[in-house]
Amino acid sequence: MTEQHVYPVPEALKQKAAIDADTYQSLYRQSVEQPDAFWAAQAETFLDWQEKWHTVCKSDLRKGEVAWFLGGKLNVSVNCIDRHLEARGDQTAIIWEGDDPSEDQLITYRELHEEVCRLANVLRERGVKKGDRVCLYMPMIPEACYAMLACARIGAVHSVVFGGFSPDALKDRIQNADCQVVITADEGVRGGRKIPLKTNTDKALAECPDVHTCLVVKRTAGDIQWEDSRDVWYRDAVEAASPECEPEWMDSEDPLFILYTSGSTGKPKGVLHTTGGYLLQAAMTHKYVFDQQEGDVYWCTADVGWVTGHSYIVYGPLANGATTLVFEGVPTYPDAARCWEVVDKHGVNSFYTAPTAVRALMGAGDDFVKRTSRKSLRILGSVGEPINPEAWEWYYKVVGDERCPIMDTWWQTETGAHMMTPLPGATDLKPGSCTKPFFGVQPVLLDSEGNEIEGAGEGSLAIKASWPSQLRTVYGDHQRCIDTYYSTYPGYYFTGDGARRDEDGYFWITGRVDDVLNVSGHRMGTAEVESALVLHEQVAEAAVVGYPHDIKGQGIYAYVTPMTGVEPSDELKKELISLCVKEIGAIAKPDIIQWAPGLPKTRSGKIMRRILRKIAANELDSLGDTSTLADPAVVDDLIDNRANR
Ligand code: PRX
Numbered sequence: 035m036t037e038q039h040v041y042p043v044p045e046a047l048k049q050k051a052a053i054d055a056d057t058y059q060s061l062y063r064q065s066v067e068q069p070d071a072f073w074a075a076q077a078e079t080f081l082d083w084q085e086k087w088h089t090v091c092k093s094d095l096r097k098g099e100v101a102w103f104l105g106g107k108l109n110v111s112v113n114c115i116d117r118h119l120e121a122r123g124d125q126t127a128i129i130w131e132g133d134d135p136s137e138d139q140l141i142t143y144r145e146l147h148e149e150v151c152r153l154a155n156v157l158r159e160r161g162v163k164k165g166d167r168v169c170l171y172m173p174m175i176p177e178a179c180y181a182m183l184a185c186a187r188i189g190a191v192h193s194v195v196f197g198g199f200s201p202d203a204l205k206d207r208i209q210n211a212d213c214q215v216v217i218t219a220d221e222g223v224r225g226g227r228k229i230p231l232k233t234n235t236d237k238a239l240a241e242c243p244d245v246h247t248c249l250v251v252k253r254t255a256g257d258i259q260w261e262d263s264r265d266v267w268y269r270d271a272v273e274a275a276s277p278e279c280e281p282e283w284m285d286s287e288d289p290l291f292i293l294y295t296s297g298s299t300g301k302p303k304g305v306l307h308t309t310g311g312y313l314l315q316a317a318m319t320h321k322y323v324f325d326q327q328e329g330d331v332y333w334c335t336a337d338v339g340w341v342t343g344h345s346y347i348v349y350g351p352l353a354n355g356a357t358t359l360v361f362e363g364v365p366t367y368p369d370a371a372r373c374w375e376v377v378d379k380h381g382v383n384s385f386y387t388a389p390t391a392v393r394a395l396m397g398a399g400d401d402f403v404k405r406t407s408r409k410s411l412r413i414l415g416s417v418g419e420p421i422n423p424e425a426w427e428w429y430y431k432v433v434g435d436e437r438c439p440i441m442d443t444w445w446q447t448e449t450g451a452h453m454m455t456p457l458p459g460a461t462d463l464k465p466g467s468c469t470k471p472f473f474g475v476q477p478v479l480l481d482s483e484g485n486e487i488e489g490a491g492e493g494s495l496a497i498k499a500s501w502p503s504q505l506r507t508v509y510g511d512h513q514r515c516i517d518t519y520y521s522t523y524p525g526y527y528f529t530g531d532g533a534r535r536d537e538d539g540y541f542w543i544t545g546r547v548d549d550v551l552n553v554s555g556h557r558m559g560t561a562e563v564e565s566a567l568v569l570h571e572q573v574a575e576a577a578v579v580g581y582p583h584d585i586k587g588q589g590i591y592a593y594v595t596p597m598t599g600v601e602p603s604d605e606l607k608k609e610l611i612s613l614c615v616k617e618i619g620a621i622a623k624p625d626i627i628q629w630a631p632g633l634p635k636t637r638s639g640k641i642m643r644r645i646l647r648k649i650a651a652n653e654l655d656s657l658g659d660t661s662t663l664a665d666p667a668v669v670d671d672l673i674d675n676r677a678n679r
Pocket residue numbers: 295341342416417418419420421442443444445446447448468529530531543545546552555556557
């Protein structure tokens with residue numbers, strides 16, 4: 035079985051990488067046996083502090099209370115920019131590669147400093163103060179990074195909303211965080227197509243009367259509406275502002291950002307991250323996981339709308355003084371060679387992407403890869419969902435020419451930074467396994483009674499002790515934070531994932547154990563899609579599950595019960611799909627809608643999703659016990675009429 039194949043650490047990396055196998059062992063031991071001493075040393079090494087902390091960590095996982103580097107003061111933008119100016123002011127901080135291959139831009143650390151200071155001053159002049167929330171709804175352009183760092187400079191809390199979300203989803207997030215300033219662009223450009231960001235923003239802001247300022251970057255100069263009392267051209271404003279801006283010294287525990295993510299119930303929740311611990315773990319993992327060396331060019335293909343973009347396009351790499359590549363486009367435009375052409379064009383050394391992209395590029399054929407050199411590549415990375423061994427092997431052999439180890443990084447929006455991952459010079463690789471915990475991280479597998487499973491086995495994945503970049507709360511609703519992460523297994527942080535540990539202590543993520551889908555690496559609650567579907571007046575009920583999808587990892591399978599007397603039709607299907615796009619965004623489109631005259635329910639009325647998942651996956655032999663259903667005949671009907679694919 036390919037799963038069993040082990041790829042040893044390449045000889046060259048054993049010698050050169052910062053952490054070898056023995057160092058990993060001893061540092062890991064120290065990190066869990068003497069966490070305070072370990073993290074204090076790392077915090078001194080990786081960050082510049084205005085004032086030193088007095089206590090490394092205080093945490094009580096039963097209450098979901100976590101704090102790191104208490105009493106310490108620092109500023110994230112100073113750590114990501116100012117402190118590099120003397121030694122590397124003229125080094126490229128950001129390489130921007132446009133959607134159109136003929137467009138790019140290099141931004142030095144000095145230029146980055148000026149851009150960020152100017153924008154920070156604009157925000158201050160518009161009344162934004164420490165602790166205020168600012169919403170960013172941006173395409174992948176350098177201004178997205180400037181905006182995040184400008185917020186950090188003045189202590190404002192950014193809430194980046196992915197540009198693919200709908201006006202309704204944007205509105206919900208602006209309202210939930212009570213943002214009064216929004217930064218956007220006229221239009222985004224991806225894969226040759228325009229995205230009407232300003233028009234979407236206008237629609238959202240129609241229901242957000244507290245937003246007094248909307249800064250608009252001119253990206254395409256497309257046609258847009260303008261609201262004089264509220265809208266301001268970004269470039270005009272920053273040009274009029276001073277290029278110097280005093281940073282706000284933040285407490286280590288002051289909030290840095292909110293990022294909305296989906297759970298198994300209700301509306302998305304605003305995961306809140308703070309300053310010191312978050313930046314430390316983002317910087318440290320970026321350095322060790324990608325074996326970041328002086329002068330390296332590093333590229334993470336994520337969008338800043340997701341946590342990967344926060345930690346591994348902006349904060350981690352810039353804190354380390356690296357050159358980070360910001361890509362506006364998609365891996366398949368103009369064709370499937372794009373990523374490798376960009377690698378060659380800019381001499382990229384580390385390349386970090388999602389399994390869904392790897393599978394899509396694999397499907398396009400090897401020729402697109404082979405016509406490029408990729409000699410500069412040293413490290414490959416994967417994130418967002420389990421990578422199937424077949425895609426892993428292709429990534430390793432065809433893209434990396436069997437030379438570049440693949441860092442399969444397991445982590446979450448809530449964990450802020452990598453939690454389980456190989457290290458290039460330390461870890462032998464097994465395709466499909468995220469291998470071992472990062473320093474300070476103590477993963478455990480719990481059985482259904484909440485007991486820790488020792489040795490090889492499978493269970494619910496939880497984390498036993500606090501780590502610096504742990505979420506601090508759900509914005510505005512700490513009880514929801516406790517209920518979601520800390521009450522299932524008291525004393526532990528519960529990840530929502532299942533995992534297996536093999537005889538060598540390697541971890542294999544088996545997927546979510548809650549009602550959260552992972553579609554192309556994007557997280558989505560089944561409840562969110564269901565709520566969108568039942569908004570339709572002809573729909574009585576809906577149940578959404580994931581099913582295996584070759585490219586996306588999981589596809590969205592919706593069982594919909596129409597109101598009595600309503601004749602199901604393709605027209606109605608189209609309306610339902612549009613409704614999901616309107617309520618959430620294009621990423622929430624159901625791949626399959628099956629009409630369901632009834633749903634399998636227990637006698638107490640609970641939908642048995644386990645059965646729906648099995649039908650969607652075509653695993654009809656293992657439906658399990660259906661005798662407890664209120665009406666077992668419902669299942670036969672669903673099987674007989676299951677959608678073709
Ligand atoms: O199920 C796990 C999966 O993605 C979830 C977290 O999603 P999100 O918060 O959107 O963050 C994505 C980027 C960190 C996890 O609960 N996941 C993430 N990385 C991996 C993974 N599953 C398997 N292997 C991974 N490397």
